[in-house]
Amino acid sequence: MKSRILVLDGNQRASLAAVRxxxxxxxxxxxxxxxxxxxxxxxxxxxxxxxxxxxxxxPRLFFEAVLNLIxxxxxxxxxxxxxxxxxxVLQYRNELPGHxxxxxxxxxxxxxxANKNELFKFAASKGIPIPETLFCKDAEEGLRALKAIDxxxxxxxxxxxxxxxxxxxxxxxxxxxxxxxEARSLLKSHSFFSYPFTIQSFIVGTGQGVFALxxxxxxxxxxxxxxxxxxxxxxxxxxxxxxxxxxxxxxxxSEQLLGSVGWHGVAMVEFRVADEGTGYLMEVNPRFWGSLQxxxxxxxxxxxxLYLVCTEQQMPEIKWQQRRVRWILGDLDRLLIILKxxxxxxxxxxxxxxxxxxxxxxxxxxxxxxxxNDLNPFWFExxxxxxxxxx
Numbered sequence: 001m002k003s004r005i006l007v008l009d010g011n012q013r014a015s016l017a018a019v020r021x022x023x024x025x026x027x028x029x030x031x032x033x034x035x036x037x038x039x040x041x042x043x044x045x046x047x048x049x050x051x052x053x054x055x056x057x058x059p060r061l062f063f064e065a066v067l068n069l070i071x072x073x074x075x076x077x078x079x080x081x082x083x084x085x086x087x088x089v090l091q092y093r094n095e096l097p098g099h100x101x102x103x104x105x106x107x108x109x110x111x112x113x114a115n116k117n118e119l120f121k122f123a124a125s126k127g128i129p130i131p132e133t134l135f136c137k138d139a140e141e142g143l144r145a146l147k148a149i150d151x152x153x154x155x156x157x158x159x160x161x162x163x164x165x166x167x168x169x170x171x172x173x174x175x176x177x178x179x180x181x182e183a184r185s186l187l188k189s190h191s192f193f194s195y196p197f198t199i200q201s202f203i204v205g206t207g208q209g210v211f212a213l214x215x216x217x218x219x220x221x222x223x224x225x226x227x228x229x230x231x232x233x234x235x236x237x238x239x240x241x242x243x244x245x246x247x248x249x250x251x252x253x254s255e256q257l258l259g260s261v262g263w264h265g266v267a268m269v270e271f272r273v274a275d276e277g278t279g280y281l282m283e284v285n286p287r288f289w290g291s292l293q294x295x296x297x298x299x300x301x302x303x304x305x306l307y308l309v310c311t312e313q314q315m316p317e318i319k320w321q322q323r324r325v326r327w328i329l330g331d332l333d334r335l336l337i338i339l340k341x342x343x344x345x346x347x348x349x350x351x352x353x354x355x356x357x358x359x360x361x362x363x364x365x366x367x368x369x370x371x372x373n374d375l376n377p378f379w380f381e382x383x384x385x386x387x388x389x390x391x
Contacts, residue, residue: 002026002027002028003028003307003311004027004028004030004074004075004076004077005022005028005029005076005079006029006031006069006077006078006079007022007029007031007032007081008032008052008066008078008080009085010031010033010040010041011033011035011039011040012081012082013039013290013292013293013327013368014081014287014288014289014290015039015040015081016043016293016369016377017288017293017296017303017368018081018288018292019031019040019043020043020374021296021302021303022045022304022307023044023047029045030046030069030075031048032051032069033049034054034055036051039377042376042380043376043377044373044376048073052065052069053065055085055088055169056084056168056169056171057168058168059087059167063089063092063095066078066089067096070097070100075100076099076101077100077310077311078096078101078102079303080287081287081288083160083161083285083286083287084169086104086287087160087162087169088164089102090102090104093107101310101311103264103265103266103306103309103310104264105261105263105264105265108261109261109262109263113258113263113267113284113286114160114284116157116158116159116160116198116283117135117196117197117198119257119284120198120281121135122257123257126256126257126260128256129253129278129281130200131155131202131203131272131280132201133198133199133200134148134198135196136196136197136198138195139188139193142187142197146183146184146187146199149199151201152177152178152183153178153202154177154200155175155176155177156175156186156187156193156197156198156199157197157198158172158173158193158196159196159197159198160172163195170195171192183199203272204274204275205272205273205274205275205280206272206273207235207272207273208250208271208272208273208279209225209271209289210222210223210224210246210251210254210268211223211266211267211268212255212258212263212266212268212269213265213302213305213306213309214259214265214266214267215264216264217261217264219258219259220305220315221300221305221318222251222254223246223298223300224244224245224247224250225244225291225294225295226241226242226244227241229331229334230334231333231334233334233337233338237290237327237330238290239326239327239334240324240325240327240331240361241291241325242294242322242324243295243297243298243321243323243324247273249279250269250271250273253269253281254267254269257269257284258284265306266286266287266288266302267284267286268284268285268287268288269281269283269284270284270285291325294323294324297323297325298322298323300318322364324361324362324364325365325366326361326365326367328367328368329369329381329382331358331361332358335354335355335358338350339351339354339355
């Protein structure tokens with residue numbers, strides 16, 4: 001009997017990509033979200049749209065609702081997409097029914113790589129380049145450590161982007177301090193620095209990611225892309241991206257990390273490649289990524305292959321091809337940011353050039369959300385976007 005799949009986080013673009021991938025294989029796919037409706041839930045490949053409590057408000061209530069959905073719809077394959085739902089499910093994974101597949105390694109393996117403090121120590125022991133790093137258990141220790149730093153900027157990096165603490169999830173963020181004074185101010189003003197974090201040297205260079213699927217410590221496939229446009233323009237979410245050959249050195253570092261802990265499932269390994277060519281490890285995320293649709297369009301169908309790996313079925317032959325994918329509303333946001341920026345940042349000529357680029361995405365470019373054979377998710381996203389603009 002074919003699996004019945006529950007994909008969480010239905011308003012994420014990666015969720016939509018996963019639903020289209022799995023649902024197009026004639027698999028029964030339900031989509032969950034804390035809101036009553038969701039973008040992926042409107043896909044033609046979604047069999048059922050369901051709701052659960054917001055995991056940020058109460059991870060426990062969220063998980064109990066997921067258990068009820070598993071029971072109600074006889075779910076046999078559970079796929080969290082964001083870190084919040086992933087960590088909440090992993091926290092209580094021992095309570096999942098025995099017939100449910102959760103495509104993740106052991107919690108120990110996840111903690112080894114997703115906990116950035118543990119990750120950097122582990123990477124250094126493997127000879128993988130990391131930025132100059134000071135490990136701090138809390139803000140007080142960080143304030144003392146700043147006295148020994150004479151080069152700025154520095155990066156203040158919490159040990160996790162989402163911290164599961166009791167019955168709540170705390171969101172953190174990476175911050176850059178241009179001076180010791182700014183660093184002290186940030187450490188004192190953000191409560192998440194009461195948890196472990198690192199102080200790292202700032203690496204001048206470009207961000208590059210290696211996306212991977214592993215089967216109990218063995219690499220199945222890899223993927224990489226280059227960001228052509230980002231929102232915000234100075235660096236952020238990719239809105240126009242292109243598949244690219246994998247950097248051999250980054251691939252070796254990724255395989256060392258993931259293979260050493262017996263990784264199972266997908267992972268995103270982030271690096272910052274310095275101007276002289278060294279790839280410094282930034283983080284490892286145990287989940288799907290925003291540009292997942294690009295990988296699928298390029299012939300690396302991660303959601304489907306993850307399902308095949310977890311259900312012990314034969315893998316197809318890998319046929320990679322170069323493609324471009326554009327998130328059009330994200331790209332529009334990027335353009336509006338540039339047009340609203342002062343002339344001291346973007347000249348009139350630069351703004352006009354960006355308008356021209358916006359209307360020339362390239363012949364090989366496919367749209368990430370708006371697809372002719374499955375348009376309802378785009379209409380839903382567009383309504384949400386226009387509502388946000390009015391607000």
